[in-house]
Amino acid sequence: MSGLTLAKRKVIWAYIFLLIPIIFFAYIRIYPTLSAFQMSLYDYNPLSEEQPFVGLANYEELFDELSNPRSVTTAAFRNSAVYVALGVPLQLLLALGIALMLNEIRIFGTIYRLFFFLPFVTSTIAIAWVFRMLYQPQFGVFNVLLQAFSLPQQPFLKSPQQALPSILAMVIWQGLGFAIIIFLAGLKQIPRTYYDAAQVDGASRWQSFRQITLPLLNPSIIYLLVLQTISFLRMFAPVYAMTDQGSGGPLNSTTTVVLRVYREAFQGLNMGYAASLTVVLFGIIMSITVIQMFVSNRLVKT
Amino acid sequence: MATIAQRRKSLFESDSRPTRIRGDWKYKAFSYLVLTLIAFTMVVPFMWMISTSFKPVTEITKSNFFPIDATVDNYGEVLFNTELPRWYLNSIVVAVMTTVSVAFFDSLAGYVFAKYEFPGKRIIFILILSSLMIPTEMLIIPWYIMSVHPIIGSSWVDTYWGIAFPGMITAAGIFLMRQFMQGVPDELLDAGRIDGVSEFGLYWRIAVPLSLPAIGALCIFNFLGNWNAFIWPLIVTSSQKMFTLPVGIQFFSTESGSDWHLIMTGATLSVVPLLLIVIFFQRYIIEGIALTGLKG
Numbered sequence: 001m002s003g004l005t006l007a008k009r010k011v012i013w014a015y016i017f018l019l020i021p022i023i024f025f026a027y028i029r030i031y032p033t034l035s036a037f038q039m040s041l042y043d044y045n046p047l048s049e050e051q052p053f054v055g056l057a058n059y060e061e062l063f064d065e066l067s068n069p070r071s072v073t074t075a076a077f078r079n080s081a082v083y084v085a086l087g088v089p090l091q092l093l094l095a096l097g098i099a100l101m102l103n104e105i106r107i108f109g110t111i112y113r114l115f116f117f118l119p120f121v122t123s124t125i126a127i128a129w130v131f132r133m134l135y136q137p138q139f140g141v142f143n144v145l146l147q148a149f150s151l152p153q154q155p156f157l158k159s160p161q162q163a164l165p166s167i168l169a170m171v172i173w174q175g176l177g178f179a180i181i182i183f184l185a186g187l188k189q190i191p192r193t194y195y196d197a198a199q200v201d202g203a204s205r206w207q208s209f210r211q212i213t214l215p216l217l218n219p220s221i222i223y224l225l226v227l228q229t230i231s232f233l234r235m236f237a238p239v240y241a242m243t244d245q246g247s248g249g250p251l252n253s254t255t256t257v258v259l260r261v262y263r264e265a266f267q268g269l270n271m272g273y274a275a276s277l278t279v280v281l282f283g284i285i286m287s288i289t290v291i292q293m294f295v296s297n298r299l300v301k302t
Numbered sequence: 303m304a305t306i307a308q309r310r311k312s313l314f315e316s317d318s319r320p321t322r323i324r325g326d327w328k329y330k331a332f333s334y335l336v337l338t339l340i341a342f343t344m345v346v347p348f349m350w351m352i353s354t355s356f357k358p359v360t361e362i363t364k365s366n367f368f369p370i371d372a373t374v375d376n377y378g379e380v381l382f383n384t385e386l387p388r389w390y391l392n393s394i395v396v397a398v399m400t401t402v403s404v405a406f407f408d409s410l411a412g413y414v415f416a417k418y419e420f421p422g423k424r425i426i427f428i429l430i431l432s433s434l435m436i437p438t439e440m441l442i443i444p445w446y447i448m449s450v451h452p453i454i455g456s457s458w459v460d461t462y463w464g465i466a467f468p469g470m471i472t473a474a475g476i477f478l479m480r481q482f483m484q485g486v487p488d489e490l491l492d493a494g495r496i497d498g499v500s501e502f503g504l505y506w507r508i509a510v511p512l513s514l515p516a517i518g519a520l521c522i523f524n525f526l527g528n529w530n531a532f533i534w535p536l537i538v539t540s541s542q543k544m545f546t547l548p549v550g551i552q553f554f555s556t557e558s559g560s561d562w563h564l565i566m567t568g569a570t571l572s573v574v575p576l577l578l579i580v581i582f583f584q585r586y587i588i589e590g591i592a593l594t595g596l597k598g
Binding site for chain 1: 329330333334336337340341343344345346347348350351354362363364365407410411413414418419420421423426429430433435436437438439440441442443444445446447448450467468470471473476495501502505526529530532533536537547548551552555557560562565566568569572573576577579580581584587588591592
């Protein structure tokens with residue numbers, strides 16, 4: 001290669017270095033994505049000899065089920081929507097409150113951060129099982145506490161009404177640390193002088209928060225809104241670990257879209273239908289991302 | 303590099319802000335009180351888990367916080383009568399495999415995107431980044447079919463490669479490394495070229511040493527992510543011998559009931575390496591998240 005110019009040699013080396021990553025992304029990421037779209041058009045069962053092409057039949061089945069309010073698929077989409085609608089705002093509010101307080105204190109700040117951060121890095125499965133034990137009737141900590149205050153025992157995970165909020169509480173708790181760190185990073189970017197100026201002008205703490213902190217924290221809030229919405233939409237492990245045999249019960253009251261995908265594809269071997277579910281999930285996540293780009297672009301302009 | 307260094311500085315330098323004057327101590331006292339309460343709720347579940355792992359089986363369903371007759375029997379049972387040691391080994395193998403691969407390929411690809419000009423650069427970079435928008439859940443079904451009928455070798459199901467392959471190179475890591483490698487001075491690389499250093503040598507002996515903090519943060523995240531990964535290992539392993547820790551812990555619960563003492567002991571053991579990583583690398587992890595928004 002010594003006869004080549006330096007620029008040409010660099011081009012060749014760039015391709016050589018990128019060879020394995022390009023093959024990897026083409027074969028492990030892009031091809032399976034297209035493959036999922038394709039599978040959703042087939043009655044795909046890995047055990048049968050033939051995989052007949054069925055056109056949009058899987059999607060028709062999906063929307064038929066969605067029009068039936070009592071079907072499992074409807075329950076899955078409804079629950080996922082509830083997880084997002086309750087989980088994201090609650091988690092962000094809590095995290096913002098904690099971050100604001102952490103931002104004020106100086107002594108032991110690192111220790112506190114370590115504590116808040118611990119659940120986030122721990123395996124969801126381990127944590128989910130610990131909470132499942134805490135929620136147990138009779139010997140679970142929550143019921144022991146209720147008993148200590150002579151309050152009635154609660155079924156928590158065993159009740160169709162209480163199971164979803166119980167799981168949601170654990171997920172919010174576990175993800176707090178991440179949101180806190182993003183908020184803290186955002187708070188540190190706000191120049192201190194703004195607050196000093198506001199104080200000189202006689203602004204109250206609340207006014208400073210409303211007029212300075214909140215608007216300048218906007219990028220962090222939007223970022224977390226999108227990221228946490230997607231992560232609550234994709235919820236699987238907590239529900240799998242905290243319900244009996246990973247069923248999403250009792251009575252499908254906690255099941256999620258991804259749990260439905262897993263059960264259809266790997267327990268029902270109904271992979272074509274499961275693929276159509278993932279395509280719908282992909283569509284939802286894509287729209288959220290596009291809306292976010294649109295909103296943050298507008299915010300930057302104004 | 304400059305901006306990253308500045309942001310890091312602003313994030314971690316000890317505060318030189320002027321203290322506020324009026325009514326401050328009340329607010330501070332309130333903050334400390336609330337934060338302590340919340341920190342308490344963060345730690346109690348872990349303490350409960352650890353304390354349960356030291357309880358004799360008969361005490362599990364009692365409500366005492368600390369074990370009355372503390373014992374290490376549960377650890378003996380888990381280590382000698384279950385497959386947990388094997389699951390532990392599997393988790394380590396998979397996490398190390400992916401982390402080494404990610405450290406090498408992500409940094410190499412990031413280096414190329416930061417320092418080389420070649421036809422198709424933009425489109426390749428965009429294609430790689432766009433894979434970030436595709437949820438893993440969409441890929442698991444095709445991955446499974448690919449693992450059952452792979453193009454190379456026999457079935458990938460129940461092998462380390464099968465568990466690890468989806469995470470061997472990551473788009474987020476390539477993006478992070480590109481941002482960092484852009485800070486490597488071109489003069490240094492050109493000087494190396496004049497001295498006859500090979501193109502790979504420039505990457506290996508100049509770019510990598512200068513980017514070690516970023517590569518380190520990437521490694522920690524990747525290790526954590528793979529140690530805790532659940533849905534794909536659950537699907538691609540079928541024999542108990544190949545379970546990873548999260549999949550295996552699940553196995554202690556059967557239709558006849560849950561072996562709480564085994565589950566809590568297994569959970570405690572699976573959390574220990576994470577605790578060590580967090581305690582030793584807390585700064586890097588928090589810094590990494592704050593700078594990149596990367597999620598473990």
